[in-house]
Amino acid sequence: MAKESTGGHPDLKMVNPSAAAIDIGSKMHMAAVNPDSTAMPVRAFGTFTHDLNDLAVWFRSCGVTSVAMASTGVYWIPAFEILEQHGFNVIPVNARYAKNVPGRKTDVSDAGWLRQLHSYGLLRGSFRPEAEIATLQAYMRQRERLVEYAAAHIQHMQKVLVDFHPEVTRVAA
Structure with missing residues (x-):
């Protein structure tokens, strides 16, 4: 009896195809969008206000409506506030809950993984x-x-x- 492949997540339904995610860092934020929306789905942005505004413009150009962000410190607050001002639905996520999967050790893969979890509706937002x-x-x-x-x-x-x-x-x- 052949075992069925689970690649592509056949049981999961994408509930938010316009989801994006940010892996928040102290000096740099890695942002990921749906790979179908742009040729470069993961980009790095700085932490200054003009960088965060550029991030919001990029999200808007990629058709993003909802953003999940993971951070273990307080670095997420400026990004949260700026993205919220730009009209995005922003969900702060506890990084410990989203990063418990082995093999994802870079900021690029973390951002992509967070976006994938968010697009399937598997992330629970922290209280804000x-x-x-x-x-x-x-x-x-x-x-x-x-x-x-x-x-x-x-x-x-x-x-x-x-x-x-x-x-x-x-x-x-």
Whole structure:
């Protein structure tokens, strides 16, 4: 009895042929689109704003509507925001979940693999709050940091006063 070939994924249906993917890096982003849409389906882009705008223009010229991006750090945030401003449906993906397949060790193959998974609808997006909530969270984190810094500076001032005036043991708040 001959075993049927599974090459080409006969059981999987492509749900998003206009999908693209980006493997986010600190110095370079590798982007992949459907190979049928262009002669060069994987390209490298820089991380500066003009590079990200060029990426969005390239995606638009390739007919992309949805983009999955994988990153383990915070480098995905500018790309996410710029692509979202250009009207793309952007899905941040945890890189650990998408890269558990052996044999894909280069950025080019990672980007192509992510695009393939996204085109079949196999990637689950990470939670990203709405823009207003994300802004509020950033303000709250900054406030928390400033309060922590203020507490540390007060302790430094108290130490200096105690060191120069041993009879002062406590500073009135």
